[in-house]
Amino acid sequence: MSFEEQYTQHFQAIYRYIFYMTGSKELAEDLTQETFLRVYNRGELHTEIAYIRTIARHLVYDHYRKKALIQWLPFTKQHEQQTTALPDLLIAKEELRELMKAMQQLKLSHKEVLIYRKIEGYSIEETARLLGWRTTKVVNTQRSAMKALQRILGGMYDDVE
């Protein structure tokens, strides 16, 4: 599989993951680019999606680590993230916009498990493998994440597992 085919196949999933993790369209673009640049530089033609996801995940965590280091000086483009242009899907639906905002208030692990399990639709086992967790941890974290999300949304939904 050529790099272009790999890129076409996985781009949207990686972009979506980073966007939901960071809440910023610009940052999602940057980190997606960085992810594929690393894949491209590696030069291997048969790269698995799990590997690409791992790169993306590390980049997101790196970003938050750097951000935490210099949080006392708000130069981390916080205002830019707030004013970032939204993708069309979120512009069209206010409910999704609210949901997205609520997700940004979750812990990283909560966000991550919701993205894999609820948005991307991975099974518990697949999620565990991608995150390097045990399945029980996936189940427990997912439950806490759903409760936290429900709490932030002010009880708009009542199907928390």
Add this chain to the structure above:
Amino acid sequence: MTLNERLRELSQLKATDDQQRRIYERVTNKRPKRPKQWKPLAAMCSIVLILLFLTYVESGEKTTLQSDPLFVAHMTQLKDDFSFPVTYYTNVTPYELRIVRNAIQDIISGKREPIARVDDDLDIVGFEQSPSYVYAEYAGETYLFEHDYMALYDRQNDVSYALTEDEDAWLNAPFKELPTYFVVGFVVTMVWNGALPYYCKRTGREQKGIKHAPKQWQGIFYLMMTVSIIFMFTIMFTEIVVFKGYLLALLLIDAVLALYMGRFINGDRFDIVTHYISVLLGLTMAVLLLMQL
């Protein structure tokens, strides 16, 4: 619709074809990412420079008066004129040295008369780092005098002379440079604000008001403005003269903050007013000082 279904809907989110193509081109051509933000770096550098400058002003290079040729020359002449041995000060800042030189030059040129301050048996033994205090000994007791740090003691005649008055003492200090700082600060701020719409247009940035700025900056900004106003009124209506470098630091930080906050202005009346108040504070201060000089 359930929360699960709603979350599932988020999977429909997609980057546009244009985004996808652009990123692909950047990756395959190894082009750099979006331009890095230079402003945070510039702001950081400004703050560091100001801190370095203040360090120099406040405690900076210590100079010993005796080692200053100009001072020694003047003192020799003073000794000839007044015939008294002089109690020297040691470790003075460049600004204090300048005050001493100015005062001595004024006396020699006849612009200013030495003012007899303290009579009999007083010996000035030193002065604290704060420019407003002098310790003097009288009959074995140590007294603290204000404003006398320019005093010279005539041992033969048991008379001390004050070379300068307290108002001059602080007005001749760093404040002489203040108008320059604020004119420069004001011009830079104006230029920046003039360039802001262009900058936003070019970078595709949305212009937002101060209330959209990071919370910490908002807090610091309003706090500094409040403190500046209090300082200004205090100086206008009292004769407190001990602020010196602190006021300078405050106003400079204020100006830098105003400069930084300028990027958030978008025509919101409240934002413009608060922003320009802080710039005008500096200007008002400068005019007030100019009038007194």
